Amino acid sequence: MELRQLEYFVQVARLQHVTKAAEELHVAQSAVSRQIHRLEEELGIRLFMQRGRNVQLTPVGQLFLKRAEAILGDLDRAVMEIHEFLDxxxxxxxxxxxxxxxxxxxxxxxxxxxxxxxxxxxxxxxxxxxxxxxxxxxxxxxxxxxxxxxxxxxxxxxxxxLTEELFAILPENHRLAHEESIKLGDLKDETFVLFSSGYSLRPIVWDACREAGFTPKIGFESEEAGTIRGLVAAGMGVSLLPEMAMYETSSMMPAVVKVSEPRINRTxxxxxxxxxxxxxxxxxxxxxxxxxxxxxxxxx
Structure with a gap:
């Protein structure tokens, strides 16, 4: 088994296309096909199935891909460590x-x-x-x-x-927008604009609201802090964001108010x-x- 065969196999698996893999590798398509065929012969298995113009890994091919990527990754790190040792x-x-x-x-x-x-x-x-x-x-x-x-x-x-405090963000015309600080419970009847599921700030906000005695009503969800700021500034709801999310400014900016109870931080x-x-x-x-x-x- 040759290192080149593993490199060709991984590239074809990632792109699911022999011709595109050959272009990325700057070699002829026939060379890629030949090396994949030799690898399959040596292993005694089919690594790919034809799917129209594309190829798809067989179940055993998917298993082999994980090992091949690990081998190539270890080799890359070994070369990098040698270079770093020298400089x-x-x-x-x-x-x-x-x-x-x-x-x-x-x-x-x-x-x-x-x-x-x-x-x-x-x-x-x-x-x-x-x-x-x-x-x-x-x-x-x-x-x-x-x-x-x-x-x-x-x-x-x-x-x-770093430990960072979260602040309430409100529309500029909100009744609490110009307060020095508020309690999170003051927002219990508001519609919230939150990060989508999977983003770490969402459970922080959710847990803080529960600690304040209510479950937030979610009106909108987003994957970007800028979108959340814009929606709040447009009057679509309220939210909680860390100070770091306020550095970027735009024409649509909400009011930022400190939350005194409970204190909300993220690490x-x-x-x-x-x-x-x-x-x-x-x-x-x-x-x-x-x-x-x-x-x-x-x-x-």
Whole structure:
């Protein structure tokens, strides 16, 4: 079995098309077909089924794909570790983070790090709470920001780097819009605009409302903080958002009011795989982040 066969197999599996895989690999289609055929002969199984002009993995092909991707991933990491050992200043960091941190926090910390290490490269991967943990566990990313920080997970370790307060956002003409602070219970009869299921801020808001003695009435759901702000500003309801979600401004901005009771916070942490030593360049970035949040970070 040759490494080239695994590379061709993985590319065909991802694209479900031999011709497109050949184009991506910059080789002839016949070369890809030939290597896949030889791999199937050596394994004694069918890896693909024809589906019109596309191909589809067989059940055993799906099983083999996971192993092939793991082998190629380990090889890529081995090559990267060698390069980093020779010069960590030219390494690559694969960083995961939720969408809500992509507007300000991630660009801020990456820009600060690259001032010190300008040749380090980054690959970014955004995702929701469950997918970020999965990406870390599956070695799709080296390190990830996550919110809230997971209380118990044997597969990841990490630390809380930031605690952020959530504020009520209201239409400008709302009766409470110009109060210095409110109790969350004051909004019990309002329609709420919340993040869609799967986004970590949704259960934080939901639990806070339950603690305040009511279940929020959901009028609208969205996957973007900007959309939630706009809907609230347009009078479609109220919501709770962290301070970080207010940095981006537009012509449609709601009133922002402090919530005195209950106090609502979210934790932001860094996670990495348990039981594994970070690559040198990632360790350098991790150390930088811990110092940055302790001594230098200032909300914008």
């Amino acid at each position: 960590p200043e030219v390494g690559e960091i694969r960083l995961g983070f939720p969408h809500s941190l992509g507007i300000n926090l991630v660009p801020q910390v990456v820009a600060a790090f690259r001032k010190l290490h300008p040749n380090v490269k980054f690959k970014f991967r955004q995702g929701m709470y469950p997918s970020l943990i999965r990406d870390v566990v599956d070695a799709e990313v080296d390190i990830a920001f996550i919110s809230p920080f997971p209380d118990k997970n044997d597969q990841v370790i990490g630390e809380v780097v 932001i942490g860094l996670i990495r795989r348990s039981g594994e030593k970070l690559p040198q360049v990632v360790h350098m970035f991790h150390t930088f982040l811990l110092d940055f949040f302790q001594n230098e970070y200032k909300p914008r």
